Amino acid sequence: xxxxxxxxxxxxxxxxxxxxxxxxxxxxxxxGRESREGERPRPRxxxxxxxxxxxxxxxxxxxxxxxxxxxxxxxxxxxxxxxTQFRLALFVCTVLGCVAGGLPLLFMLVPELGSARLLGxxxxxxxxxxxxxxxxxxxxxxxxxxxxxxxxxxxELVDRPGGRDERCSAGPVDRPGGRDPDAGAGPVADPxxxxxxxxxxxx
Amino acid sequence: xxxxYGVTAVVLVMLAAVLIGTFGVRLSRTTSDFYVASRTVSPLxxxxxxxxxxxxAASFLGVAGLILTYGADMLWLPVGWTGGYxxxxxxxxxxxRRSGAYTLPDFAEARLESxxxxxxAGVLVVLIGWLYLMPQFxxxxxxxxxxxxxxxxIGGSLVAVVVAVNVVSGGMRSITxxxxxxxxxxxxxxxxxxxxxxxxWRADGAPGLSAGDAATWALPLASGxxxxxxxxxxxxxxxxxxxxxxxxxLVRFYTNPDGxxxxxxxxxxxxxxxxxxLLPAVYGAxxxxxxxxxxxxxxxxxxxxxRVIGGVVGDxxxxxxxxxxxxxxxxxxxxxxxxxxxxxGQDILRGGVRSFRAAAVVAVAVPLGLATWxxxxxxxxxxxxxxxxxxxxxxPLLVLGIWWRxxxxxxxxxxxxxxxxLAGGAVLLTIGGGPHTGLAGALLAQPAxxxxxxxFGVMIVVSLLTPGRIPPGVARTMVRLHTPETLNLDRxxxxxxxx
Numbered sequence: 001x002x003x004x005x006x007x008x009x010x011x012x013x014x015x016x017x018x019x020x021x022x023x024x025x026x027x028x029x030x031x032g033r034e035s036r037e038g039e040r041p042r043p044r045x046x047x048x049x050x051x052x053x054x055x056x057x058x059x060x061x062x063x064x065x066x067x068x069x070x071x072x073x074x075x076x077x078x079x080x081x082x083x084t085q086f087r088l089a090l091f092v093c094t095v096l097g098c099v100a101g102g103l104p105l106l107f108m109l110v111p112e113l114g115s116a117r118l119l120g121x122x123x124x125x126x127x128x129x130x131x132x133x134x135x136x137x138x139x140x141x142x143x144x145x146x147x148x149x150x151x152x153x154x155x156e157l158v159d160r161p162g163g164r165d166e167r168c169s170a171g172p173v174d175r176p177g178g179r180d181p182d183a184g185a186g187p188v189a190d191p192x193x194x195x196x197x198x199x200x201x202x203x
Numbered sequence: 204x205x206x207x208y209g210v211t212a213v214v215l216v217m218l219a220a221v222l223i224g225t226f227g228v229r230l231s232r233t234t235s236d237f238y239v240a241s242r243t244v245s246p247l248x249x250x251x252x253x254x255x256x257x258x259x260a261a262s263f264l265g266v267a268g269l270i271l272t273y274g275a276d277m278l279w280l281p282v283g284w285t286g287g288y289x290x291x292x293x294x295x296x297x298x299x300r301r302s303g304a305y306t307l308p309d310f311a312e313a314r315l316e317s318x319x320x321x322x323x324a325g326v327l328v329v330l331i332g333w334l335y336l337m338p339q340f341x342x343x344x345x346x347x348x349x350x351x352x353x354x355x356x357i358g359g360s361l362v363a364v365v366v367a368v369n370v371v372s373g374g375m376r377s378i379t380x381x382x383x384x385x386x387x388x389x390x391x392x393x394x395x396x397x398x399x400x401x402x403x404w405r406a407d408g409a410p411g412l413s414a415g416d417a418a419t420w421a422l423p424l425a426s427g428x429x430x431x432x433x434x435x436x437x438x439x440x441x442x443x444x445x446x447x448x449x450x451x452x453l454v455r456f457y458t459n460p461d462g463x464x465x466x467x468x469x470x471x472x473x474x475x476x477x478x479x480x481l482l483p484a485v486y487g488a489x490x491x492x493x494x495x496x497x498x499x500x501x502x503x504x505x506x507x508x509x510r511v512i513g514g515v516v517g518d519x520x521x522x523x524x525x526x527x528x529x530x531x532x533x534x535x536x537x538x539x540x541x542x543x544x545x546x547x548g549q550d551i552l553r554g555g556v557r558s559f560r561a562a563a564v565v566a567v568a569v570p571l572g573l574a575t576w577x578x579x580x581x582x583x584x585x586x587x588x589x590x591x592x593x594x595x596x597x598x599p600l601l602v603l604g605i606w607w608r609x610x611x612x613x614x615x616x617x618x619x620x621x622x623x624x625l626a627g628g629a630v631l632l633t634i635g636g637g638p639h640t641g642l643a644g645a646l647l648a649q650p651a652x653x654x655x656x657x658x659f660g661v662m663i664v665v666s667l668l669t670p671g672r673i674p675p676g677v678a679r680t681m682v683r684l685h686t687p688e689t690l691n692l693d694r695x696x697x698x699x700x701x702x
Contacts, residue, residue: 085685
């Protein structure tokens, strides 16, 4: 991910890094004023002109914006989230499928289970009329825990640009979808597009 | 059973439902309150409401009746009805809430950006809703007849009128309270008599099953039913996958504040259902011991307290169970009516509260008519068919819509038509013309095992063949469906068309 973040910088231009950063900051400031009219004014974005090592580790601006603008990097973030959650869901469904699909087979292939007793009742009854329910609840609980953890990781990943972000400190964010869909496509999008990170579709 | 006790119980439940519903009216002033309770419903209330709505006559009466009749194979029915929520939890719950969709047609429109798919989804919602409502009214008639000897149409009409009045006057807010109340009433009505029944059974020397029953009835796949393994698997598939496609379940998710709350609510629902479904099996087994002659009907739950315990205590417990049964009719019917009326009101009539009210009357009247006309099948069987239709239409739409970007509107249409059409046709043949025998009978009575794969297959193949019709906003929709609400992201500007 950090590699793409670096590519977002127009490195091929011979302009000194300092001036680049100033231009970038101006662009962000302008975008912040222009496209968010009528909303709470956001503080100006600061770009820290740090040594190369730090720059390599963090993208230049928040990944949330990459997602909003549907850049290729944004798509990578989204696909990673969807894939992680889907894999988790598929895992739970597979376990469930093995239990639900396997028990009838087991009962058919091992008829002696019917005469065996568990908790004083025949095994099929103990399983289907009792034990399966706590099993469901346990599985659901584990799933919820892991799914929330995945989302937390994703939020930390995309909402922590360059170590400092006004969005983070701004507390609870806007209502979902409460923004103009095209607000993100301000002037600041252009340097990114010029440097080769194309827009991956969009409206 | 003593008729006076039973009638008193029915009247009390009806009165309570109407009173709580009326109390809720005062809290629902604006249109948005009217529809979705302003999303101020807390998770336990919400989960109780989902449970109350979900536990229909099929769960309360039907499962025990089928277990009494067919034995261990039918234990899969409550297992599937609970496990369906686990599937719903992992595949659907949070993204569905985040989609902002209030009904299944809303989701179809939001995801596929197609009015045609929306309309088709609307038709399916109405059909599934009616298929689910019809047996509720039929059982209400049967129960009332069992208590008082009144003709069957009276019980169904009584439930239909109370539901219509409640939905028309109170809307969703009051329904949430009513539903939550109904879950706990149903649980109590089934759990308290079980304690007495088990004590009486012990005092009776804990009689066991007859030798014949122990060798066949108590064992899975041993009751001599044709194509037992196929039926079991088909039942499992229908119930596990059908839950997510039930129209009245989805509406409840909209009353969660966000996707995370939707997940947690589902977890609570799963717990509540797991507790409830421990009980019908006990009734089924005790029924097999004490009242085996009731096999083939739905009345074992009502009859057991009187038979096993007897006296005033038995009568009182019988009245309690009757109250629970009517709570089941009322709650499920109310939930289904709200969602069917929502679709009719928004998509066929002009929208707005007045349309919703007119739609509610239509939503109740049609299945009431069907209930008097159609052949009476065991309630859990008909409800099982509704699950099969939902599993072969909305399940692929939801699962592919949420997790697969390349789903196209053409693919969704084709899949809904193929799956919903095939399963719906099987239902018509089973209810209208049955019972059929042999392999065809098994395939028609439990269609999910072949209609669900067909629906998924058609949806996927047609989508791959029409890559040009992938909705243009799919990337934005994916952001909307999957990212946690705490992130400040552009999620598009789609809104459900609020009335």
